[in-house]
């Protein structure tokens with residue numbers, strides 16, 4: 286049986302899960318793969334800290350050279366998170382001849398080309414299945430299983446923390462702040478949770494998937510993004526009344542030779558597959574020209590689902606499978622170059638619009654007139670009764686549009702917000718489908 290030495294950088298939420306799988310399920314993994322995965326070193330900031338997993342103290346170190354310089358380590362696993370120190374550590378590990386596995390989407394989204402290039406030149410693997418959608422093997426699905434296809438669209442729920450918060454707000458009426466705290470306690474959130482709720486984490490993941498799917502360089506800066514951090518609980522309720530759930534959707538779509546890229550809270554119809562994705566689960570819908578529609582579903586965050594993907598990568602790397610995939614992809618991305626990103630003047634769809642408007646004669650007419658001037662056709666209108674009982678009290682007015690150009694919709698919103706009878710800012714959310 287082949288023994289593979291593993292060096293671990295990080296023993297937090299995911300690192301502890303990986304250590305547990307290696308220590309507690311090593312025999313099963315060995316029977317299944319023919320590989321004995323041996324945990325040789327673990328690098329943390331504080332070697333004295335108490336951990337959820339018990340390790341012999343001789344394994345713990347506080348400097349990456351303990352892994353880089355250990356000739357018994359073949360595969361190094363970066364689970365520190367963050368960008369600067371993790372980047373330097375991975376470069377040091379590659380230069381020292383180690384294959385590398387990482388779950389660090391922030392790092393790959395920012396420095397992926399440099400790291401892949403360095404690994405490529407050194408003939409080492411850089412595997413990253415756990416970086417997107419936790420336990421769902423979406424990286425290998427897009428880069429291997431669907432390799433025969435022209436990918437037409439990748440769309441899904443890629444941030445477990447946001448989906449956990451939205452589910453709690455919609456189903457139990459929990460406050461945003463309380464649901465976020467709970468997601469942190471459960472180990473779903475990033476160490477800086479603003480990355481989860483402002484859409485950045487989903488954009489990091491979408492940048493990775495779009496590169497794999499479309500074979501072109503996409504950075505996080507190319508992705509129009511909006512998170513759930515400014516979402517009003519009232520919109521979750523009104524969307525529910527209209528038969529929709531609000532989900533943080535990440536979408537990369539080919540449209541007439543350009544790519545539409547966005548992360549945004551989006552209304553999806555109740556009982557549609559994405560509306561049914563609850564808690565920290567993720568789902569990714571991939572459409573290919575040959576395969577048609579596919580849907581991948583599973584736990585997108587948390588200790589053991591992510592550890593499952595990391596250990597799968599260690600096995601693939603040791604068997605030589607991860608290196609081949611990544612070299613093929615590097616060539617593919619090189620060949621396709623930079624995509625044309627679709628500007629907002631060309632993006633179109635249906636929109637949910639909410640205004641806080643004075644309840645007096647003619648106000649609805651003024652709003653409808655401005656929408657008409659921007660060529661936005663109304664599909665439905667709901668006006669709730671005012672809480673204050675006098676003419677002119679502000680009332681929420683929810684309008685669903687037909688298909689419209691996004692730039693025109695935002696222009697109309699600006700004009701409507703200038704009306705004396707409307708309390709800005711009004712809300713505009715995309716409606717899926």
Ligand code: NAP
Nearest residue numbers: 295296297298299329330331365366370388389586587591
């Ligand atoms: P975490 O709980 O904060 O753990 C980070 C670990 O890395 C800690 O053990 C910490 O040491 C160590 N560390 C960080 N910086 C270090 C440095 N400069 N030198 C030495 N040790 C350092 O993070 P996590 O949730 O496990 O996430 C790890 C990575 O997985 C991140 O890239 C994250 O984006 C990714 N990921 C996480 C999830 C999830 O559900 N949590 C899912 C998919 C991907 P101390 O313990 O001594 O402080």
Ligand code: HSE
Nearest residue numbers: 444445446473475586
């Ligand atoms: N913080 C991330 C999330 C972890 O909530 O989805 C998984 O990448």
